Amino acid sequence: MSAALQRSRAANVAIRDLCRRLRERLPARPRLGAGRSPRAAPAAVAVAATAIATVVLVALWVGADADRGAEQAVEVDLPPMTPPPGVRQALRPEQAGAADPVASARPDPANSLSVPAVTAAAFAVIPLPAPEAALRPAPDPALVEESPAGPLPRRAADGRAPWQTYARPFANGDDRPRIAVIVRGLGIGPTETREIIRRLPGAVTLSFVPFAPDAYGWGQAARAGGHEILLGLPVQGEDFPFTDAGPTALAPDLPLERNRARLAALLARMTGYVGVLDAGGGVRKGGGGVADAADAGQLAAIGADLGRRGLLVVGERSAVRSAGSADGDGAPRLRFDLKMSGDDGIAAIRARLALLEALARSRGYAVGVVEPSPAAIAELAAWAAALSEKNLVLAPVSAVAATTSGLVL
Numbered sequence: 001m002s003a004a005l006q007r008s009r010a011a012n013v014a015i016r017d018l019c020r021r022l023r024e025r026l027p028a029r030p031r032l033g034a035g036r037s038p039r040a041a042p043a044a045v046a047v048a049a050t051a052i053a054t055v056v057l058v059a060l061w062v063g064a065d066a067d068r069g070a071e072q073a074v075e076v077d078l079p080p081m082t083p084p085p086g087v088r089q090a091l092r093p094e095q096a097g098a099a100d101p102v103a104s105a106r107p108d109p110a111n112s113l114s115v116p117a118v119t120a121a122a123f124a125v126i127p128l129p130a131p132e133a134a135l136r137p138a139p140d141p142a143l144v145e146e147s148p149a150g151p152l153p154r155r156a157a158d159g160r161a162p163w164q165t166y167a168r169p170f171a172n173g174d175d176r177p178r179i180a181v182i183v184r185g186l187g188i189g190p191t192e193t194r195e196i197i198r199r200l201p202g203a204v205t206l207s208f209v210p211f212a213p214d215a216y217g218w219g220q221a222a223r224a225g226g227h228e229i230l231l232g233l234p235v236q237g238e239d240f241p242f243t244d245a246g247p248t249a250l251a252p253d254l255p256l257e258r259n260r261a262r263l264a265a266l267l268a269r270m271t272g273y274v275g276v277l278d279a280g281g282g283v284r285k286g287g288g289g290v291a292d293a294a295d296a297g298q299l300a301a302i303g304a305d306l307g308r309r310g311l312l313v314v315g316e317r318s319a320v321r322s323a324g325s326a327d328g329d330g331a332p333r334l335r336f337d338l339k340m341s342g343d344d345g346i347a348a349i350r351a352r353l354a355l356l357e358a359l360a361r362s363r364g365y366a367v368g369v370v371e372p373s374p375a376a377i378a379e380l381a382a383w384a385a386a387l388s389e390k391n392l393v394l395a396p397v398s399a400v401a402a403t404t405s406g407l408v409l
Contacts, residue, residue: 122374123195126381132202132226138272140165143310149261150268154309161310163274163331167398168202168228177360178395178403179387180205180367181380182314182336184232184277186222187212192372194221200377201384202226203394207277210234210269211248219270228396230314233266233276235299252298259302267309274398275312275331277369307331312401314367332405334397337366342373349379360392365400 142156143165153162183200184207186193196206197218206222207230208215222229234249248266250259306313307330314334337359340352352368359366370376384394 118189118192118374120191120195123192123199123377126195126199126378127385128199129201129381129385134226135166135168135223135228135272138166138220138223144271147264147268149264151271152264152267152309153271153273153311161331163310163312163398163401166223166228166272166274168226168396170395170399172399172402174393176391176393178365178393178400179356179360180365180395180397180400181356181370181384182207182230182277182367182397183370183372183377183380184230185209185372187215187218189372192374192377193218196372196377197222197225197227200227200381201394203396204380204384205230205397207232208270208273210266211246215269216271219272223272228398229270229273230275230277230312230397231267231270231273233278235278250299250302254298256298256301259298260305263302263305273311274396275314275401276306278313278315303333307333312398314397314401332401334367334401334404336369339369339371340376341371342375343371344376346375346379349376350383353379353383357390357392365395365403367397367400 139151139153140156140160142158143153143160143162145152145154155161156165182205183196186196186206187208200206202225204227206227208219208222209232211234212218219229234245236245236249236251237243238252240251248262250262254262303313310331312332312334314336316336338352338355340349342349344352356366356368370380387394
């Protein structure tokens with residue numbers, strides 16, 4: 001007999017004994033018409049109510065105790081997390097003993113099971129491309145400026161710029177129309193970030209969220225896989241708080257020095273990136289942004305700072321300049337043409353990819369931004385595999401920037 005059943009039976013015996021003793025103590029019920037005190041009935045009712053409440057509470061306690069006794073703990077042994085090739089090697093030495101940045105289902109302190117929103121199985125239908133050569137190690141010490149916020153990118157004393165030094169090699173003699181595709185918002189979802197690094201060709205540029213838990217490690221892993229990388233730049237729009245770019249976002253209504261302090265903290269989160277991506281995220285008055293050289297506001301000043309550091313600036317509302325920025329800093333600004341995501345549906349994604357092809361044929365280049373989702377990434381991978389058959393070439397964003405600016409990689 002289980003311990004819970006034994007306790008339940010013992011409680012039942014105790015309850016019956018309690019009821020018997022209560023009946024013995026209650027005054028006998030008077031016969032109809034017999035004389036009785038008018039206060040006797042309320043007193044009897046009170047005693048009976050107390051007895052009933054006691055019995056109910058005991059019964060509830062016994063039931064709860066029986067449930068606790070019958071509860072069984074279930075433990076599941078989960079396999080150890082193994083990082084994908086290149087991720088652990090990409091971590092800084094001081095991070096070598098830290099938890100792997102790869103997502104896995106695991107129990108949390110509340111004894112519940114946390115499962116990633118996107119699993120690796122969602123990407124399994126995408127064939128793995130041929131292995132690609134890793135990009136050159138980063139950072140280059142000559143392109144690092146030490147600051148209170150951490151190491152920042154800068155131009156080298158010999159004039160080399162990060163957007164050129166950290167670029168993915170590209171055959172400048174290739175005269176086919178160039179299409180650059182940027183997958184943005186990476187680093188927050190470890191599983192999707194890992195799979196996108198593995199399953200997309202190296203010519204696809206990857207943009208990382210600066211406040212991702214291990215933005216540095218993921219950026220290094222992407223470069224180890226042959227991908228050129230950008231730092232996603234959060235910029236607050238005028239529809240805040242309905243659209244919120246986060247507490248570290250640059251904002252047009254902040255003093256310039258505060259924006260510069262925020263920019264330094266963001267730039268120090270990663271290394272090896274050719275530039276920044278300002279993909280919007282809110283309504284901007286007059287269409288201004290860090291990539292808009294025609295905007296005389298706060299964000300344009302930030303864009304000029306980025307140019308002086310030798311960083312490419314990619315934005316949604318910028319005017320493509322023929323020779324660098326308005327300040328003559330020699331760093332190109334580039335406008336992307338369209339966005340696409342898995343929420344658009346397969347037909348819409350294919351239509352936008354076809355539009356990129358048409359734009360590239362008409363003017364020699366096109367730039368698209370893709371939100372990370374299994375559906376969008378699957379369509380992008382299949383499209384990229386067949387692009388060379390259409391006399392088009394998939395190019396890193398730096399190669400397209402060089403074409404539009406007249407600068408040389």
